[in-house]
Amino acid sequence: MSPSTVRRWLIEAVLKPWQHRSWIFLTDSDFRAKAARVLDLCARTWQGQPLGEDEYVISADERTSVQ
Template sequence: MFVRDPQFAMKAGRVLDLYARIFDGVPLADDEYVISSDEKTSIQARCHCHPTLAPGISRTMRVEHEYDRGGALAYLAAYDVHRAQVLGLCSETTGIDPFMELVDEVMARQPYALA
């Protein structure tokens, strides 16, 4: 890896400290959480034209390879770094509104609702 940013160690150190449950040199309390979020855009939504048929006696499973296009979606996910839990949602658009929907979904669940 060739790092070009002269401040890389400082910037990466802040993130790595959070992974180690440390913020500004102080350990995080049990009721403090580190959530990492990201989005994957332009996921092709495809639907098979016919259902998959389960294998039977003397017959292999049959899968239809033709599909209908269903447009493009975005997947937004929030990852709890220390509890290894992922919460996510699909959206037809990206931007602040879908992101806030994800934040609201995360904050409505335990243990984050108490934070």
């Protein structure tokens, strides 16, 4: 697939990822701390301690329109 094909698809789909900077640059100054908490939970740890066998991590999306 050539770069010109990808460029044409993006133009036809009205997608312009190069115009959106929030996905390239962090806009939340506290992002690293928030991400670290989420990554720790994915690794089944909380505040440096492993989760117990009877503890669970539940993930829910706030965007109700996302199917």
